[in-house]
Amino acid sequence: MKPSLRLDSHKLQYHPARVADFLEGRTVWPLYAEISPTSTCNHRCLFCNFNYLGHKNMQLPAGRMQKLARELKDSHVKAVVFAGAGEPSLHPDLFPAMRIVRELGMDAAMSTNGARLNNEQLMEMAHLLSWVRFSFNGGTPEAYGTCHGVAPENFHRALSSLRKLAECKAREHSRVTIGAQCVLLPENRKSIEALARLMKESGADYFSIKHFYPHEENSYQPDMSFLTESFLSDLRQLADEVSDARFTMVVRGVDSLDRKRPYKECHGLPFIIYIREDGMAYTCFSHQDDDKTAIGSILDDELPALWLKQAKDAALQYINRNMDKDLCQANCRHHQINLWLQQLKNPPMHVNFI
Ligand code: SF4
Numbered sequence: 001m002k003p004s005l006r007l008d009s010h011k012l013q014y015h016p017a018r019v020a021d022f023l024e025g026r027t028v029w030p031l032y033a034e035i036s037p038t039s040t041c042n043h044r045c046l047f048c049n050f051n052y053l054g055h056k057n058m059q060l061p062a063g064r065m066q067k068l069a070r071e072l073k074d075s076h077v078k079a080v081v082f083a084g085a086g087e088p089s090l091h092p093d094l095f096p097a098m099r100i101v102r103e104l105g106m107d108a109a110m111s112t113n114g115a116r117l118n119n120e121q122l123m124e125m126a127h128l129l130s131w132v133r134f135s136f137n138g139g140t141p142e143a144y145g146t147c148h149g150v151a152p153e154n155f156h157r158a159l160s161s162l163r164k165l166a167e168c169k170a171r172e173h174s175r176v177t178i179g180a181q182c183v184l185l186p187e188n189r190k191s192i193e194a195l196a197r198l199m200k201e202s203g204a205d206y207f208s209i210k211h212f213y214p215h216e217e218n219s220y221q222p223d224m225s226f227l228t229e230s231f232l233s234d235l236r237q238l239a240d241e242v243s244d245a246r247f248t249m250v251v252r253g254v255d256s257l258d259r260k261r262p263y264k265e266c267h268g269l270p271f272i273i274y275i276r277e278d279g280m281a282y283t284c285f286s287h288q289d290d291d292k293t294a295i296g297s298i299l300d301d302e303l304p305a306l307w308l309k310q311a312k313d314a315a316l317q318y319i320n321r322n323m324d325k326d327l328c329q330a331n332c333r334h335h336q337i338n339l340w341l342q343q344l345k346n347p348p349m350h351v352n353f354i
Pocket residue numbers: 266283284285286287319323325328329332333334335338
């Protein structure tokens with residue numbers, strides 16, 4: 001049976017020891033870390049969640065990411081994703097840091113637009129990474145160019161990287177999962193079918209259609225009225241048609257577009273850490289514009305020490321006391337984890353009758 005990707009849910013239940021730390025009130029160390037090596041980006045995607053922060057051309061200082069990789073290990077992190085506000089491959093320390101993450105036994109993954117990757121880097125990605133997700137948001141050069149805010153020719157560059165990575169994967173018998181993700185927008189909706197077929201033919205393992213989650217601070221607020229049940233049903237039909245034993249097309253659920261949450265507390269915060277390109281560390285990704293949500297800076301403290309500081313607990317308390325979760329970004333990174341932890345914290349009657 002083909003293992004499931006589980007893009008619409010979470011995997012915290014596979015870490016019972018860490019969950020027990022949470023339930024029994026011990027220090028919870030993060031399982032998952034996301035690093036934003038740089039805010040510099042060669043693209044200007046319409047839908048980019050980080051547009052409200054501006055792409056200020058900040059990057060982690062030379063050598064800090066390699067040291068951070070060791071600190072993540074000391075902080076009991078198990079998986080590290082290189083992604084964030086800019087294009088991670090534009091930071092010269094990306095590959096040295098990835099190597100250290102792997103040498104220390106953590107899993108590594110990366111999100112990229114793919115347009116600047118060279119052959120050597122693609123080969124290394126095939127060896128080092130558990131997964132790579134290409135942000136690919138148009139099935140024609142024109143739709144791609146509009147959604148990514150670049151000249152249409154960039155479509156071919158990104159496609160060539162994806163194809164070469166698939167070739168490296170086959171040649172080297174690598175286990176890397178190659179994904180392509182498209183945020184569904186008015187500007188690309190007519191090219192989705194072409195894109196799905198192109199991703200399959202180019203060697204991606206999966207192609208995922210993600211829904212657009214507006215961020216209040218961003219100016220791009222598209223008219224999504226085309227997202228009707230009949231449009232979604234056609235997409236699901238396309239997914240059934242193109243998916244096979246090797247390739248999967250996933251249409252993400254629309255339930256997640258609902259911002260109303262059945263919880264008041266964001267219990268998932270301590271399981272995830274986000275390190276920004278300026279060194280600031282956060283647990284919540286979405287409220288970075290409020291300085292009080294930061295837990296501190298890795299330019300001032302090593303990460304394990306930072307995690308044990310009172311300032312980290314104060315930031316988490318601040319988020320939980322001051323952020324109305326019904327106003328948070330729909331389906332934020334923690335949402336599925338929060339739903340599950342909410343059940344654990346509020347058990348039903350008679351739990352021993354399993
Ligand atoms: S956006 Fe809201 S629910 Fe999501 S992690 Fe931040 S505070 Fe928690």
